[in-house]
Amino acid sequence: MTLSLGCIADDYTGASDLANTLAKEGLRTIQTIGIPTDDLALPEVDAIVVSLKIRSIAAPEAVERARASDRWLRERGADHVMYKICSTFDSTDSGNIGPVLDSLRADAGETTVLVTPAFPQTGRTVYQGNLFVGAAPLNESPLKDHPLNPMHDANLVRVLARQSAAAVGLVDLAIVARGAEAIVERLAQLASDGNGAAITDAVFESDLEAIGAAALRQRLSIGASGLGLGLARGLIAAGTVRRHERTAVYGKPVGGPAAVLAGSCSQATLKQIAKAEQTMPVLRLDPEKLMNGREEAQLALDWAAERMARTPVIIASSSNPVDVSRLQTRYGRDAVGKVIEQSLAAIAEGLVERGVRRLIVAGGETSGAVVDRLAIPAFQLGQEIVAGVPVLHSIGGRHGGMVLALKSGNFGGESFFADALAIMA
Numbered sequence: 451m452t453l454s455l456g457c458i459a460d461d462y463t464g465a466s467d468l469a470n471t472l473a474k475e476g477l478r479t480i481q482t483i484g485i486p487t488d489d490l491a492l493p494e495v496d497a498i499v500v501s502l503k504i505r506s507i508a509a510p511e512a513v514e515r516a517r518a519s520d521r522w523l524r525e526r527g528a529d530h531v532m533y534k535i536c537s538t539f540d541s542t543d544s545g546n547i548g549p550v551l552d553s554l555r556a557d558a559g560e561t562t563v564l565v566t567p568a569f570p571q572t573g574r575t576v577y578q579g580n581l582f583v584g585a586a587p588l589n590e591s592p593l594k595d596h597p598l599n600p601m602h603d604a605n606l607v608r609v610l611a612r613q614s615a616a617a618v619g620l621v622d623l624a625i626v627a628r629g630a631e632a633i634v635e636r637l638a639q640l641a642s643d644g645n646g647a648a649i650t651d652a653v654f655e656s657d658l659e660a661i662g663a664a665a666l667r668q669r670l671s672i673g674a675s676g677l678g679l680g681l682a683r684g685l686i687a688a689g690t691v692r693r694h695e696r697t698a699v700y701g702k703p704v705g706g707p708a709a710v711l712a713g714s715c716s717q718a719t720l721k722q723i724a725k726a727e728q729t730m731p732v733l734r735l736d737p738e739k740l741m742n743g744r745e746e747a748q749l750a751l752d753w754a755a756e757r758m759a760r761t762p763v764i765i766a767s768s769s770n771p772v773d774v775s776r777l778q779t780r781y782g783r784d785a786v787g788k789v790i791e792q793s794l795a796a797i798a799e800g801l802v803e804r805g806v807r808r809l810i811v812a813g814g815e816t817s818g819a820v821v822d823r824l825a826i827p828a829f830q831l832g833q834e835i836v837a838g839v840p841v842l843h844s845i846g847g848r849h850g851g852m853v854l855a856l857k858s859g860n861f862g863g864e865s866f867f868a869d870a871l872a873i874m875a
């Protein structure tokens with residue numbers, strides 16, 4: 451297999467978001483969980499998205515995993531590798547976007563790496579280096595209260611410069627609007643001024659097309675699904691890849707009981723749980739009890755077992771920002787995140803042992819913990835549920851065919867869970 455595009459995603463929901471975009475744009479794409487073992491049979495594809503769980507771990511480990519994935523993708527023919535980050539630039543002053551950028555840039559021998567988290571389909575736009583979530587600057591959006599990486603600065607030139615050893619410049623919208631050649635020229639100018647990275651403005655899909663065409667002249671780019679759209683269109687326009695309609699991969703419906711696990715505390719997920727509560731049973735876990743032992747997870751499984759033959763069930767740890775911050779002050783942010791993720795992963799395993807084969811997970815870190823626990827090696831892309839969230843069909847793994855949806859915390863409308871269940875046969 452010779453890849454036309456290699457991608458590394460810093461979390462699993464982000465990976466399925468990107469894989470969905472690439473498939474929608476006509477690239478035959480699969481999502482792998484980490485670097486697959488040699489014995490995993492993969493179909494012929496144009497792009498692979500290697501999903502990592504490195505957004506919130508220590509920077510040196512994140513760097514090591516990203517570099518290994520980059521080497522694996524390039525050995526399979528990928529001339530261009532995109533590092534997929536969150537469209538809300540989720541990170542802290544110690545990383546991990548900057549440190550990964552520095553190391554992949556050195557490995558690729560790149561001068562100035564193009565960086566843009568813009569994804570207009572979900573309301574993420576970048577203007578004069580400032581990231582907007584809908585109409586709000588990043589630091590005024592719900593991301594200011596994120597449990598793991600609260601975002602307090604919308605100016606990405608500043609944010610990235612705090613994390614990276616490289617100087618960071620800007621390719622502004624006026625240049626982007628002039629097209630790919632103007633972007634390439636600006637990158638060359640930024641390189642000669644000593645910049646190792648360039649935050650790139652984008653508001654419309656046409657901006658992303660110009661950005662994609664310019665980025666393909668380089669070996670490395672960093673961004674969210676909007677950049678993926680630009681790269682995919684660029685590869686097709688250049689004739690490197692032939693456009694493929696997304697094919698049905700599903701075979702027989704897997705059927706059986708269905709469940710939703712939510713660890714995301716984003717406002718979107720909180721609203722989706724509240725809406726679903728009107729039509730299906732929801733168990734709200736007590737996070738304090740989860741911190742203090744295993745019984746809460748066992749009780750959740752017993753609760754689900756009584757109901758799931760009749761109806762899909764939702765089990766959620768999600769809380770509002772005040773309760774999240776109270777728990778974190780008591781036990782520490784990392785410990786809380788980890789314990790709750792592992793509790794939800796244990797519940798997922800128990801549900802699957804009890805026959806669940808259709809599973810929706812809300813939250814990137816949560817999805818990572820669940821998919822790792824279930825040891826699913828890769829996914830083929832199914833139908834899009836909403837922008838950024840596809841149906842995923844497992845490839846390999848010890849539980850046979852499963853259908854999953856890994857929902858980024860902030861994605862989807864209020865009726866997301868019911869909508870997803872309706873198409874996850």
Ligand SMILES: Nc1ncnc2c1ncn2[C@@H]1O[C@H](COP(=O)(O)OP(=O)(O)OP(=O)(O)O)[C@@H](O)[C@H]1O
Binds near residue numbers: 769
């Ligand atoms: N009640 C709670 N109190 C504190 N932390 C919680 C609670 N429930 C879940 N968490 C933790 O909050 C974090 C949520 O992160 P996760 O990535 O799963 O969701 P998200 O950030 O909304 O999604 P995404 O990364 O896709 O945008 C996890 O580490 C989870 O364990």
Ligand SMILES: O=C(O)[C@@H](O)C(=O)CO
Binds near residue numbers: 461464
């Ligand atoms: O880019 C996004 O917003 C999502 O794919 C994501 O990465 C959230 O975890």
